[in-house]
Amino acid sequence: MLKRITLHNFMSHSHTVIDLSSGLTVLTGPNNCGKSAFVSALQNLTENTKGNYMIRHGAKECRVIVETDDGHTIEWKRKKKNASYCIDGVDIHRKTPEQLDEVLRLSKVKAGDSDEFDVHFGEQKSPIFLLGERGSRAARFFASSSDASLLIEMQKLHRGKVKTAQQDFQRQQAEAKQIATTLEILKPIPDLESKLEQLGKTYEALQAEDQQIQKLEHLIQSLDESAQYVVKLEQDVAALGLLPVELNQVPEKPLELLTRRLKEIEQQMLQTQFQVSTLFTLDEPPELADERSLNILIEEIQIQEQNCERASATGECLDDLNEPPLLRETGPLQKLIEKLDAAYERADLDRIESRVLESCTPPPEMADLYQVEQICQQWEAVQAQFNQLQKAYQECEAEYESVRVELVNWAKENPTCPTCGAEMEPEQFIQTAEMGLKGHAHGT
Secondary structure: EEEEEEEEEEEEEEEEEEEEOOOOOOOOOOOOOOOOOHHHHHHHHOOOOOOOEOOOOOOOOEEEEEEEEEOOOEEEEOOOOOEEEOOEEEEEOOOOOOHHHHOOOOOOEEEEEEEEEEOOOOOOOOOOOOOOOOOOHHHHHHHHHOOHHHHHHHHHHHHHHHHHHHHHHHHHHHHHHHHHHHHHOOOOOOHHHHHHHHHHHHHHHHHHHHHHHHHHHHHHHHHHHHOOOHHHHHHHHHHHHOOOOOOOOOOHHHHHHHHHHHHHHHHHHHHHHHHHHHHHOOOOOOOOOOOOHHHHHHHHHHHHHHHHHHHHHHHHHHHHOOOOOOOOOOOOHHHHHHHHHHHHHHHHHHHHHHHHHHHOOOOOOOOHHHHHHHHHHHHHHHOOOOOOOHHHHHHHHHHHHHHHHHHHHHHOOOOEEOHHHHHHHOOHHHHHHHOOOOOOOOOO
16 A cells, blocks of 8 residues: 655655555645646556656656555656656666556556556546446446455445434534524523622622621620629729728829729720611621522533533534535446356356366267257357347447437437426436436426
8 A cells, every 4th residue: 555655846746745544545725736746646657658748847857756555665757758667776767667566556457358447546527437438348347357346345334434424413413503502591691690790799798797797796795894894893983982081092093094994995885886876777687598509500601611612613623524425326236246246156157067067978979960960050040140139239239329429418408308398417317218218207
């Protein structure tokens, strides 16, 4: 199998290297960018094409180098007047090497003595292989090829892959519709995000107020303790009032400090009462809802966003794909293969019968040959009649082919039926005519 193709000064390519994949390699690009030059390069390599049209303008020679996966390297060099090969380091001049077909495995399939089929290269604007040929030539190809069943298997495998791709495409379309429905359902999410942000701010404000309330509660508790202390001090003062008036003079500094402390406590009480009266005018704080459902909703939103991104990437990949090719009907080809298998079985039976007859003793000699001579004369007459019928059949086939060409040309020149005005497909018209039908049903 080919592994790498290198072009030097070949047509529009100054130096281009392409590494072929193990399966299918597809070259894409705009028109006149040099895609067909690779096919032409392989054809020139296998056929040793004459002429110098493939040499790049301004160059003296062009080279095509092909490397295979089994270690072979084939180089074809074309100058203006001659060409040469180099296979695995061995130079061969002027003639096409005999081992080229064995190394490249791109030779034509021979059918008979003179007819050949090129199964490796297809012209850019030519029909698909054998579809533009006559039925007798297609039958000759399949009769000379032992790989017809492999071609059918390849076609079945391709049909299965196309069917799988269509199923995947339909499944992805259904998933895209489902995702579109999900996106339609998730449209209110931006509004929910703004509301969620507003709720978050409200929650933070409530937490700040809750902390302030806790501080006020601690302050009220300290004020209650101070009030109890003041009551106790008043009781102490009352008790001191019962003492005699004339007492020994004591230092007044502790009493001054106590008085100053009582004034500070009174100010704190007034301030606390003001704060308490202010807090009474406030409404009760709202109860906090369970945030678990909100967290679950946020996680689902993130998952749906990831699904949307993957679906969008899948849709972009599918937009770049081409439509799958239309499959032609393979029923006649399958029937032809079945006939070939039956012919192979008959040939095997004939060979067995021949071996059995060889082991038999020869027949006895006939005394009277008059009847044998009559049979031989009758056989010669039948043979002559058969030759005449075969000649007439060939003339009929030639006439049929000319009529078929005229019908095809007429169908192309008249795309609509002159009787009913309906559209006509030329290929369908010819196929129905060949099957013995009328060729076109008016009004359909």
